[in-house]
Amino acid sequence: MKVERKCKIVSKEQMGDAIYMTLECGDMVRTSFKAPGQFVHVKCGEGLLLRRPISVCSCQEDEPQDLLTIVFEVRGEGTQWLANRPVGHSLDVLGLAGNGFTMKPEGRYLLVGGGIGIPPMLGCAQYTSGKSTAILGGRSKDKIILTNCFEDECAKVLVATDDGSLGHHGFVDALVHQELSENNNYDAVLACGPKPMLRNVAKVAEEFGIPCQVSMEERMGCGVGACLVCACDMADGSRKHVCKDGPVFDSKEVDWNA
Ligand SMILES: Cc1cc2nc3c(=O)[nH]c(=O)nc-3n(C[C@H](O)[C@H](O)[C@H](O)COP(=O)(O)OP(=O)(O)OC[C@H]3O[C@@H](n4cnc5c(N)ncnc54)[C@H](O)[C@@H]3O)c2cc1C
Numbered sequence: 001m002k003v004e005r006k007c008k009i010v011s012k013e014q015m016g017d018a019i020y021m022t023l024e025c026g027d028m029v030r031t032s033f034k035a036p037g038q039f040v041h042v043k044c045g046e047g048l049l050l051r052r053p054i055s056v057c058s059c060q061e062d063e064p065q066d067l068l069t070i071v072f073e074v075r076g077e078g079t080q081w082l083a084n085r086p087v088g089h090s091l092d093v094l095g096l097a098g099n100g101f102t103m104k105p106e107g108r109y110l111l112v113g114g115g116i117g118i119p120p121m122l123g124c125a126q127y128t129s130g131k132s133t134a135i136l137g138g139r140s141k142d143k144i145i146l147t148n149c150f151e152d153e154c155a156k157v158l159v160a161t162d163d164g165s166l167g168h169h170g171f172v173d174a175l176v177h178q179e180l181s182e183n184n185n186y187d188a189v190l191a192c193g194p195k196p197m198l199r200n201v202a203k204v205a206e207e208f209g210i211p212c213q214v215s216m217e218e219r220m221g222c223g224v225g226a227c228l229v230c231a232c233d234m235a236d237g238s239r240k241h242v243c244k245d246g247p248v249f250d251s252k253e254v255d256w257n258a
């Protein structure tokens with residue numbers, strides 16, 4: 001059950017170009033957590049500004065209030081407003097929304113995060129029991145965040161940067177290919193990041209016959225399936241709502257040429 005809550009900002013930290021924010025969220029995790037990869041829809045502004053979707057990085061049931069962390073970059077007016085909120089301020093948050101990744105705690109996953117798609121993969125890493133591998137990618141080393149947290153939760157962490165300033169010089173799909181060539185004993189590849197990255201990762205997973213789930217990023221309006229702003233083209237010609245049917249889809253469902 002998705003709920004609307006006033007959530008107090010209890011900490012806020014700059015992390016590279018991103019802001020890492022922890023919120024007290026009442027019983028939101030207890031009542032609406034389904035799986036890692038869900039998002040919250042945060043009212044970003046006092047006026048008529050719409051809510052903005054931000055992925056849950058990690059969340060936990062707690063007393064007296066559940067805790068959730070979000071990590072975001074400033075892109076425009078809404079995220080700038082959010083970045084300016086001080087610790088102690090209460091945000092109007094709708095969540096937890098969306099489906100999340102289909103995964104089992106005892107499973108072994110290849111977790112692939114690109115840029116601001118890295119944080120939600122940490123929730124996936126925390127959900128499993130240390131057997132997964134994380135592949136983190138970004139334009140340069142400043143975009144590679146939370147590496148220590150992934151190292152605590154995963155058996156292996158690999159990094160790729162477009163400019164070669166950290167790890168492999170190139171895109172994450174090359175590392176996905178390398179890892180699956182050496183060891184393809186994974187239950188699934190799970191990925192979050194820009195669409196071209198997701199398309200390439202899905203292609204590699206398919207080549208190795210490993211199931212792949214992708215978290216799609218579309219602009220959103222209502223966030224509850226009522227406005228079609230977030231429609232995503234599917235391979236069978238249908239259109240699905242990223243907010244209600246996603247944001248996570250089986251990579252074979254998505255029309256990558258749309
Ligand atoms: C399910 C989901 C999860 C997300 N999780 C995160 C997250 O964890 N951290 C994070 O930093 N961002 C995340 N985003 C993206 C975030 O929602 C947008 O950056 C934000 O809505 C921009 O709002 P704004 O008012 O600041 O900028 P706007 O003024 O609305 O837009 C600024 C620029 O960003 C582009 N833009 C806006 N929204 C999107 C989008 N969804 N996809 C691609 N381009 C967009 C616009 O076209 C414009 O060029 C997520 C989006 C979705 C759909």
Ligand code: FES
Pocket residue numbers: 219220221222223224225226227228229230231241242243244
């Ligand atoms: S954002 Fe309105 S239908 Fe998805």
